[in-house]
Amino acid sequence: MADIRLIEIKEDILSDNKDLADEIRDTLGGQNVFMLNLMASPGGGKTSLILNTIRRLKETVRIAVIEGDIDSVVDAEKVVKEGIPAVQLKTGGFCHLDASMIKLAVNEMDLAALDLLIIENIGNLVCPAEFDTGAHKQAMILSVPEGDDKPLKYPMMFSVCDVLVINKIDYLGISDFDMDAAKERVVKLNPKIKIIEVSCKTGQGIEEWTRWLEKEIKAYRNALAR
Amino acid sequence: MHELSVTESILNIVLKHAQANEAGKVLTIGLKIGELSELVGECIQHYFDYLSKGTIAEGAVLEIERAPVIFECTECKKTFQVSLGDTKDFTCPGCRGAKVTLVSGREFYIKDITIS
Numbered sequence: 001m002a003d004i005r006l007i008e009i010k011e012d013i014l015s016d017n018k019d020l021a022d023e024i025r026d027t028l029g030g031q032n033v034f035m036l037n038l039m040a041s042p043g044g045g046k047t048s049l050i051l052n053t054i055r056r057l058k059e060t061v062r063i064a065v066i067e068g069d070i071d072s073v074v075d076a077e078k079v080v081k082e083g084i085p086a087v088q089l090k091t092g093g094f095c096h097l098d099a100s101m102i103k104l105a106v107n108e109m110d111l112a113a114l115d116l117l118i119i120e121n122i123g124n125l126v127c128p129a130e131f132d133t134g135a136h137k138q139a140m141i142l143s144v145p146e147g148d149d150k151p152l153k154y155p156m157m158f159s160v161c162d163v164l165v166i167n168k169i170d171y172l173g174i175s176d177f178d179m180d181a182a183k184e185r186v187v188k189l190n191p192k193i194k195i196i197e198v199s200c201k202t203g204q205g206i207e208e209w210t211r212w213l214e215k216e217i218k219a220y221r222n223a224l225a226r
Numbered sequence: 227m228h229e230l231s232v233t234e235s236i237l238n239i240v241l242k243h244a245q246a247n248e249a250g251k252v253l254t255i256g257l258k259i260g261e262l263s264e265l266v267g268e269c270i271q272h273y274f275d276y277l278s279k280g281t282i283a284e285g286a287v288l289e290i291e292r293a294p295v296i297f298e299c300t301e302c303k304k305t306f307q308v309s310l311g312d313t314k315d316f317t318c319p320g321c322r323g324a325k326v327t328l329v330s331g332r333e334f335y336i337k338d339i340t341i342s
Binding site (some may be wrong): 003004005006007008009010011012013014015016017094095096098126127130131155156159184187188189191 | 228231232235236238239240243244247249253257262263264300310316317324325326327328332334335336337338339340341342
């Protein structure tokens with residue numbers, strides 16, 4: 001009987017995913033394409049925010065969308081209707097998108113004809129937070145009807161994002177959502193996060209959102225040029 | 227909810243290191259997972275038992291150590307532990323500062339394995 005040996009490993013469980021995500025960032029960098037990972041609960045307004053973004057920016061920014069869904073192609077159809085290329089990933093039950101799935105979608109894209117690639121992640125505030133997709137910035141939506149306590153329930157998601165869009169502010173008048181409490185909770189988890197209030201329905205705040213996005217794309221390109 | 231894909235990664239990494247060390251069998255696998263991660267330990271073991279069938283890691287026991295959620299105050303540099311179940315107050319207990327950075331709680335790695 002051989003001896004029992006202890007082998008030190010200290011290897012990140014998701015290191016393969018991280019390596020693949022870095023590879024995707026290299027590919028995108030080579031073509032000057034900025035990728036945004038958009039996450040939210042089901043019904044938070046991911047597709048609506050993407051459609052609003054397309055309508056406001058499509059004359060100046062060449063956009064494409066990677067749609068992640070457990071099943072169905074309804075979101076991709078909405079995007080294509082706006083004249084924007086979209087790739088639909090059907091995860092067949094998977095709760096998140098990881099770098100290997102995003103790579104498949106990126107390979108389908110004509111990167112030379114793009115400035116901005118938006119990932120619409122699976123509607124879920126838990127799992128997508130753990131997987132690097134190869135995106136340059138992480139965005140999430142919290143919508144007013146979901147409640148101001150969500151940062152307490154899903155701390156990981158709020159702590160990994162660069163920007164939080166608080167959507168459906170047109171509901172504020174008929175909701176007990178406490179905007180100050182929500183923001184305070186989020187900033188405590190993530191002091192660097194940018195918070196933007198919008199209503200995809202009325203269009204309020206969308207300009208501030210697209211300005212943030214344009215500024216990030218510009219900063220990314222400047223960093224690549226250096 | 228994504229325990230299956232995580233478990234596949236664990237098995238691949240373990241087998242790689244076990245083979246490199248010419249192991250006949252993997253006995254235990256030590257994991258370090260931060261409290262912020264929503265992974266369910268029992269679930270990982272269950273998937274692992276299923277996925278590792280017929281490999282040298284079949285029957286290995288996963289020993290999961292959860293890393294506590296620890297913040298550091300950006301202002302007074304004090305570190306403090308937060309128990310997620312009890313409190314949602316992330317302000318610094320020393321100076322009541324609200325600017326804090328996470329220093330532990332997101333760990334997600336394989337510490338070590340024992341092999342024979």
